[in-house]
Amino acid sequence: MCGIIGYIGDRDISSVLLVGLERLSYRGYDSSGIAVISSNELSIWKKAGKIQELSRILSGMTIHSNIGIGHTRWATHGVPNDINSHPHLDSSKKFCIVHNGIIENYLELKNELINDGVLFRSQTDTEVISHLISKYYTDSVEEAFQKTIQRLKGSFALSLISEYLPDQILFVRKGSPLIVGLGKNENFISSDINAILNHTKEVIYLEDGHYGSLSQTSLTVFSEKGKKVTPKISSINWNPEDSEKQPYDHYMLKEIHEQPHVVRKIISKYVSNDNKINFTHLNGLDLSNISRFIIQACGTSWHAGLIGKYLIEQYANVVAEVDISSEFRYRRMISHGNDVVLAISQSGETADTLAGIHEAKSHFFPVLSFVNVKNSTIDRESDGVVYSHSGQEIGVASTKNFTAQLTSIYLFSIFLARVKNVMTPEEADKHLNELKKIPEYIENILNQAEKFKKLADKYYLSNQILFIGRGMNYPSSLEGALKLKEISYIHATGYAAGELKHGPIALIDSKLPVVCIAPDTSTYDKMLSNIQEVKSRKGKTIIIATEGNKEIKQYADDIIYIPKTTEDLTPLLVSIPLQLFSYYVALNLDCDVDQPRNLAKSVTVE
Ligand code: F6R
Numbered sequence: 001m002c003g004i005i006g007y008i009g010d011r012d013i014s015s016v017l018l019v020g021l022e023r024l025s026y027r028g029y030d031s032s033g034i035a036v037i038s039s040n041e042l043s044i045w046k047k048a049g050k051i052q053e054l055s056r057i058l059s060g061m062t063i064h065s066n067i068g069i070g071h072t073r074w075a076t077h078g079v080p081n082d083i084n085s086h087p088h089l090d091s092s093k094k095f096c097i098v099h100n101g102i103i104e105n106y107l108e109l110k111n112e113l114i115n116d117g118v119l120f121r122s123q124t125d126t127e128v129i130s131h132l133i134s135k136y137y138t139d140s141v142e143e144a145f146q147k148t149i150q151r152l153k154g155s156f157a158l159s160l161i162s163e164y165l166p167d168q169i170l171f172v173r174k175g176s177p178l179i180v181g182l183g184k185n186e187n188f189i190s191s192d193i194n195a196i197l198n199h200t201k202e203v204i205y206l207e208d209g210h211y212g213s214l215s216q217t218s219l220t221v222f223s224e225k226g227k228k229v230t231p232k233i234s235s236i237n238w239n240p241e242d243s244e245k246q247p248y249d250h251y252m253l254k255e256i257h258e259q260p261h262v263v264r265k266i267i268s269k270y271v272s273n274d275n276k277i278n279f280t281h282l283n284g285l286d287l288s289n290i291s292r293f294i295i296q297a298c299g300t301s302w303h304a305g306l307i308g309k310y311l312i313e314q315y316a317n318v319v320a321e322v323d324i325s326s327e328f329r330y331r332r333m334i335s336h337g338n339d340v341v342l343a344i345s346q347s348g349e350t351a352d353t354l355a356g357i358h359e360a361k362s363h364f365f366p367v368l369s370f371v372n373v374k375n376s377t378i379d380r381e382s383d384g385v386v387y388s389h390s391g392q393e394i395g396v397a398s399t400k401n402f403t404a405q406l407t408s409i410y411l412f413s414i415f416l417a418r419v420k421n422v423m424t425p426e427e428a429d430k431h432l433n434e435l436k437k438i439p440e441y442i443e444n445i446l447n448q449a450e451k452f453k454k455l456a457d458k459y460y461l462s463n464q465i466l467f468i469g470r471g472m473n474y475p476s477s478l479e480g481a482l483k484l485k486e487i488s489y490i491h492a493t494g495y496a497a498g499e500l501k502h503g504p505i506a507l508i509d510s511k512l513p514v515v516c517i518a519p520d521t522s523t524y525d526k527m528l529s530n531i532q533e534v535k536s537r538k539g540k541t542i543i544i545a546t547e548g549n550k551e552i553k554q555y556a557d558d559i560i561y562i563p564k565t566t567e568d569l570t571p572l573l574v575s576i577p578l579q580l581f582s583y584y585v586a587l588n589l590d591c592d593v594d595q596p597r598n599l600a601k602s603v604t605v606e
C-alpha cells in the first residue's frame with residue numbers, strides 16, 4: 001500500500017516521478033505528491049485524488065532538478081486530502097519524507113514532539129518522522145536518519161531528501177518493500193519494479209532492516225545492525241509492454257482475456273511432455289510424510305486456498321485446513337509434527353499473510369508459498385515456493401492470478417498425490433489431460449462477451465446479489481461475490497447453497513438476483529433443490545450450468561453455459577463468467593474498474 005519513487009540523475013525529473021507514480025498507483029490512489037531539490041531548495045507539490053490531479057497542477061511547469069522523491073497514497077492515518085498527502089516536511093522545511101507502511105508508536109512520538117514544541121500540520125503518522133529527523137539533526141543527516149529509524153516501531157519503507165544533503169536520497173526498508181534501481185549515471189528507489197522498468201532492469205531487492213544512501217553514481221547499504229553490506233544485484237526480464245493495457249479498455253479486461261495463455265504457460269512450466277510434474281523451487285521440502293497443510297491467505301487468494309483444500313484432500317489424502325491470514329496470525333499454533341504452512345499470495349507482500357509466515361516460522365513450521373511476484377518478500381522468506389506465473393496483474397481486482405493459483409494448486413495436488421503414492425500415473429495422466437483442455441474452454445467462454453454484457457444490462461441496477469454454490473464451487477460463490485462488490489459496489493454475498501435455509505433465504509424476494517453455480521458435479525442434484533428453493537420464493541435465478549444441461553433451464557431466469565469438464569476443474573471455468581459479469585456491471589455503473597475506491601492492489605499494512 002502506498003507507492004514510493006525516488007530519482008537521482010539527469011532525466012526530466014517530473015516525468016520520471018509522475019510516470020513512476022502512475023505505474024505504482026495500483027498500490028494506492030487516494031493522493032499523490034512529489035518533492036525535488038533545485039538550487040539547494042526543496043519544493044513540494046501534492047494533491048488529493050488520482051495522479052492526474054497532481055499532473056494537472058504540474059502541467060506547463062519545467063522543473064530543473066536532478067533529485068526528487070514521489071509518493072502515491074492509500075490513506076491509513078488521516079483522510080485523503082492535500083495536507084495529509086506525502087511528502088511531509090519538518091517545521092524547518094529542510095527534511096522531506098515519503099513513507100509506506102504504518103508507524104505503530106507514532107502517538108507516543110507525536111506527544112514527545114508536541115512537548116518539544118513541534119506543531120503538526122497533518123493527521124498522518126508519517127509527519128513524526130520528518131520532525132524526529134529534525135530533532136536529531138546536528139551536522140549529519142545520515143546520523144539523524146539513523147537515530148530516527150531506531151525509534152520507529154511498525155512496518156515502513158522510507159525515502160528522505162534534505163537541503164542539507166542535496167545530492168543523496170536516504171532510504172530504509174523495514175517490513176514494507178523497497179528496491180533500488182541502478183542506472184548509468186542515475187539511480188532509482190521504488191516500492192517495486194513497475195515504476196522503473198522503463199529505465200533499468202538492474203535492481204537490488206533491499207533486505208529487511210537495511211538502510212542506506214543513494215547518489216547519482218553510488219549506493220551504500222547497511223544492515224539493520226549498522227554493518228556495511230554488498231547487496232546482490234538482480235536482472236529483471238519483465239517486458240515493460242506487459243504493463244500496457246492496449247487494445248483493451250481496462251487492465252481487468254486484458255487480464256481476463258489473458259487467462260487461456262496463463263493456464264498454458266503454467267502447464268508448460270511444470271508439466272513435461274510425458275506428463276511428469278516438476279516443481280523446481282521446493283528447495284528440499286520433504287512432502288512425503290506430510291500429515292497436514294495449514295493454508296493461509298487473504299481475499300481472492302484465500303478463495304483459491306479454499307478450493308485448494310478440496311484438491312489436496314481429495315487427491316493426496318492429506319488434511320488441509322484453511323484460514324484467513326489476519327485470523328491465523330493471532331491463533332494459537334498447534335503443531336502435530338509433519339505440518340506445513342501453505343501461504344498463497346499474488347503480490348507476495350500482503351502484510352497479514354507475511355505475518356502468518358513469521359508466526360509459523362517462529363513455531364518451526366516449514367512454509368511453502370504459492371506466489372506470483374518473484375523476489376517479493378513472501379517469495380524470499382518461504383522455505384519452498386511455487387510460482388503462479390500469471391505475469392504482471394495490474395487491475396486491482398484479481399482475475400488471471402486467481403486462475404493461475406487454481407491451476408498451480410491443481411498441479412501441486414496431483415504432484416503430492418504421486419509423491420505419496422496415492423494416485424496412479426494413469427489417474428494423474430487423466431487429470432492432466434483434462435487440464436490441458438481448459439485454455440480452449442476458457443476461450444470458448446470469452447467469446448461470449450455479448451451474453452455477459454446483456455446480463456449486466458439486465459441486473460446492474462440491483463441493490464444486492466446473492467451467489468450460491470456447493471462443494472468446490474462454494475468458494476467460487478465467495479469469489480464471484482467479492483469480484484462484484486469490489487468493482488461495482490453492489491452488495492454481494494457468497495453462500496454455501498446448503499446454508500440458505502439457515503438464514504439467508506429470508507433475503508429472497510422477487511427483486512433479488514441469485515447467481516446459482518450449478519455445473520455437473522457430485523452435488524448437482526442438491527444444488528438443483530437449492531435452486532428450486534430460490535425459485536419458489538420468486539428469486540431471480542442466474543444459473544451457471546454445464547453445456548447440454550437442458551433440464552436446469554426451466555428454473556433459470558437467465559442461464560450461462562460452461563463447457564463440460566471434470567468436477568475438480570469446474571472452478572476454473574466458473575470464475576470466467578463471474579469475472580465478466582462483474583466487469584460489465586461495473587462498467588454500466590461507471591465505476592473505476594481498475595482502481596475501485598478505497599482499495600489497493602498490494603495490502604502491505606495490517
Ligand atoms: C480481490 C483481491 C484481493 C487479494 C488480497 C490478497 O480481487 O485482489 O482480495 O486477493 O488482497 O492479496 P495477495 O494475493 O497479493 O496476497
